Amino acid sequence: MARRGSRRAASEAQRRRQSGKAKHAASGWRLWLRRVFLWGGGAAVLGVIFVALAVLFAARSLPSYASLKASQPGQTIVVRARDGTELVELGPSYGKWLDSSQIPQVMKDAMVSVEDRRFYSHPGVDPIGLMRAVYVWITGERRLQATSTLTQQLARNLFLNSNRSFDRKAREIILAMALETKFSKQQILELYLNKVYFGGGAYGVDSASRKFFSHDATDLSTAEAAIIAGLVKAPSRYSPTADIDAAVGRANVVLRLMREQGRISASEAAVDPSAVKLKKDASQNSVRYFTDWALPQLEILLPETFEPIEVWTTLDVGMQQAAATAIKSNVPGGAQGALVSMDRDGAILAMVGGTDYVTTNYNRATDAVRQPGSAWKLFVYLAALEAGYTPDDRVKDVPVTIDGWSPRNDGRSYAGEIDVRTAFAYSKNTVAAQLGNEVGFGTVASMARRFGITTPISTYPAMVLGTSEVRVIDLTRAFAEVGAGGMSLEPFGIVKVTTTAGDVLYQHEQARSTRLVPDYVAAGMTDLLQTAVSTGTGRAAQIGRPVAGKTGTTSSSKDGWFLGFSSGITTGVWMGRDDAKPVSGLHGGTAPARAFAAYMKYAVKDRPVEAFDTDLKLPDWQLEPDEEYLFGGNPDDYYYIDEQGNLVEPSRPGPGQSQPPDPFPVEGEQVPGVPARRPGPPDEATQAASDDFLDRATGVRPPSPPAVPRPRQTAVPPSAAPAQRPPGN
Template identity: 70%
Template sequence: MSKRGASLQNKGQRGARRAAAEREARVHNGPRGPGKPPSRFGGWLRRALVWGAGIGGVGLVSLLIAVVLAANSLPGYSELQAIQTAQTIVVRARDGTEIVEIGPSYGEWLRFEEIPDSMKNAMVAVEDKRFYSHFGIDFYRTAAAVIQSFTKGERIGATSSITQQLARNIFLNSNRNLDRKAREALLALALEWKFSKEQILELYLNKVYFGGGAYGIDSASRKFFSHPATELSIGEAAIIAGLVKAPSRYSPTADVQAAVDRATVVLRLMQEQGYISADQAQVDISAVQLKQQSGQNSVRYFTDWVLPQLDLFLPETAEPIEVWTTLDIGMQRAATAAIESNTPGAAQGALVSMDRDGAVLALVGGRDYVASNYNRATSAQRQPGSAWKLFVYLAALEAGYVPEDTVVDEPVTINGWSPRNANGRNVGETTLRAAFAFSINTVAAQLGNEVGFGTVAAMARRFGITSQVNTLPSMVLGTSEVRLIDMTRAFAAVSAKGRSVEPYGISKVTTTSGELLYRHATPTQSQLVPDYVIAGITDLLQAAVQTGTGSAAQIGRPVAGKTGTTSSNKDGWFVGFSSGITTGVWMGRDDAKAVPGLQGGRAPAQAFAAYMRYAVKDRPVEEFDVTLNLPDWLAEPDEEALFGDPDEYYYIDENGNLVEPGRRQPGQGPLLPDGERTPLPIPPYNEGRPPRAPPAASDEFLQQATGGPTPP
């Protein structure tokens, strides 16, 4: 090659290298042009992306390994079919009699192809619409719930897929914590890895809980519709699918309208997701024929109250157990009969009865458990009316009143509020005992105003009222809503001589082999008020039954109690005690409409008496101790002690001057035979007085100590 050709070739190579360098510079320098250093932020961003991708990759590989390991450790399909996670519980009365056995009810196992399409589609539509497309976790649904929680400040709602629910039902508990949710998610991914969608849905529909002890769609179908699940209609399938979210709330045997409303939501979702047509979605759910169930003993109200308490003191276990309760079978029957026979019209009735130690002997939460399992004895909050005056008079007695004190029944206005008596009249002067016995509203208002409405509220809290208490003047007439079991507890504390009472219903829990898992320990009791206050309030409560508004509660032995009636006869109460047993009765409508003729002194007091005649028949008659042993500061002093004798001890005269022992008061002469003294002219202030005692410190010392001259 010639020199000229070689030179051209070298120049071409140098040009190529220069062009490559310029391209590289443009890549590094970007729009800043050549010669400028690369951005520090860009470098950090690139490194963060690289590290993030690396960590994400490692995490993904680790998750994949964990899922594979979990899937390999899962039982086989036939083993999962055989797993039963529900617990059998035998509930016994206080004498050991078995009163109910609560446990799982399983129907026939239905294979995937045997389950009606309407049932499968309804469940997927309402519980997990992306079931057939996700891998066990609906990440879209979860992310949307998290975003909504952050933007609207709401708690993250239920986001578990069908597979996650299955994992929880078979392997885990229902605790809402991060550890359980993480394990649930891992198991869901493992289930999806190991089993097909059809197998997972088959397991789910045969194992999910539908309430009332029914596990699986076949058991639920037989319980609610009296036929196997293979015959389910679209409307029936919608009702069953709607139960999963809240079996007790949407149960058609507890609240038909709630079940219908929920099923309507299921049908709408099925239509939106294309499982049924608009015509099929117009099913008249209310026309679905439910299985007619025979009446159940009201003992279920009691078991509904006590069994959830097992979670508080028992370790998590699926082992069969026996729960020994405080329930008395005979008293429960008497309580049920008393409510059924005395509750008027369309009203509901409830009763709670407890022993002096807080043991609940009988509990009725309504007239018919099958028609409504809502527990009005432990859950409903209603205004107690004049039964609330227990706390007003407790506060007045603690402040120094006694039953014989004179009070005035007269018109009164407090902060613009003017209470009226039930009969519209005022009787003028009367005793505290009579005012309580005849439930005079104006006197209660005056007492509450005098001791302080906050003091009355605090007294109610002291005696076990747990619901919200207002401090408006009208609160003295029972405008704050309370629970029947709390009011009964308060009266039980009075029966227990002022000591605190904690209601309880479980005495012990054992395994079926007899191993003791739990025994009730008597809590430390505190004295709520002094003995003289209890004696006074017992006097008043006894008078209310003997001569006042509660006379219908008399049973032929001492009874102390109080009636309560709210405005327009919406609520009627009677709460009282005798021979160590305290019983509270409430009657009214669930919709709080007026019940004609309902008054605390009539139907509730009559139901109380009907029950208590049986409850105390084997107990000795107990007279109430109403003797007032007042403390010194409340004892009425005699005239001598009040004014004193100057020859015996110090006292203050009417001018506020200290009179020493043996000294005459200014202006008094010698003591005459009739006990009087000769009046004398009152001398000037210092005349005739002894010289002042020398000061404890000299003026010089005080001047040095205070840094200035002493005052004259």
């Protein structure tokens, strides 16, 4: 009995201890909760006081309403053609300032419905929208997203940038509440509707109405107001001039929200935004390809300025229209086209980057890289002419194999022995391959670099047929430099930049020109290019006056080119599909050449007819006998440098062979063809080499060209050719 009593007492004591611990734990939990509440409440009060002080301070610092009305964001740029004609106005465009009473109520309702349905009840920040955004974030969204109120958007547009940061958002909230403190809802909505950006450079509802509907905003219909209100979320995506379907779809969303919020009736919500008559946007044409290329250069040409400016360009309005028409009229169905036209000083006269800028603003004239096909032979033949070839030299159009590669002519026909002029005119691939192999594929690549090709260049044998991709503007520049007699050109599109008051901020200065190849090389190349148009593959490019040019077609007719010059104007044309799929019937000598001719007939109509200078005034080293003729014998008999740069002695004569004459004989010994040394006084050292040799060695007379390696080629029968269609002309 005693033992059971003691056990009960111990158990009771243990229960009391556990109960005490539970009570202590409960009181500790309540204590911490009380502390969190007190400290949190205190922090909240301090936060409210801080925000209130910040809002009051910001409100006192805000500009007056009149100052906010007068401020204009952005910079207006007026682009003019070479004759002063206004091409396009870019940057912000401001319509007439409309007071709140002048803005149609349907415009106000549309904007409030789609952007801030509780605009008239919140203090600048929407607590309900903010809590909903936090809830969505907590329940699964990765990023906290909150829709800004109209007042917040106005604060951001007036005072801040669009950076996504906590600091910027906090400033935006403070400024929005400050605006609500200082101005009425009516004033805030008036500021917003007159300053918000609607796309296409239009700021404010009046500017947007004039841009899209050709009338001011006081006459906006319900459907027009819905289209404009829908633009704020994404001006470029929902612009009616860029994507009418997207604009109509967004406008229908606005009308539905207006109906749900009771701001319009069911009958008004049933209007058809697609029936709205849109203004034809004259700025969205081929001119924009040119302005997209030229205007970014202002960042380099001008010091930082925010005042309105006028940019005077090199573009010729008539030539631009002719170029756009020539491309659209000749480009094959489903394909795209590009054109660049350049004056003799490098000024861009016309530029077309595609068939329709509204459909696609991708500039194929300056940004796309495509294989040039046989148009690349310009650099092959330039290298050959510089190495000593002339248009009249004889070459062989026969099947060849170079390092395992066997080029084939278009049509698989071979003419045998012909001259260089004929080989170029008929774009003989086998001859181009032999010439490239003889002068060196690296030499051809260097020639292309010399003439302004900036894209990667392959040095494999097939590179002579145009496998390395180029830009239209770069290849056009190369042809223009040949037309300029081998002198360098720098393409440019901006002549001068002025303020609206006429003060000159920038004036173009002609870049210093350097000689790329000797004038006789440029003359020989012009001879070849002229023959290609008069009798060769480019006959469709004839315009009734001298034209020099070259066709280019890649395998399977994926690309077609024609580039040429006449009367000081050089024009390059490319056609093909953006996805690089074959285009049936596309050859450089067909659609591209016809587009070239159609444009050039207009471009040169007011210019005098100019004959090409193809007179080959060859240098002395090409007119005089070479060393082999001077010294006699075989060049292998003399000292030479091998491919590793080592000096190799001449081979010694074998039995029955005579010793070859010494090119530098001892005094008194005469070698046929070499002038004898003039003896000097006995006490004076005699001259070690002939005057002729010293003249050439010291530069008085140009040196003879270095010997080029013989082609590594073997003749193969036509039947051995692989079944592969070569690039065309």
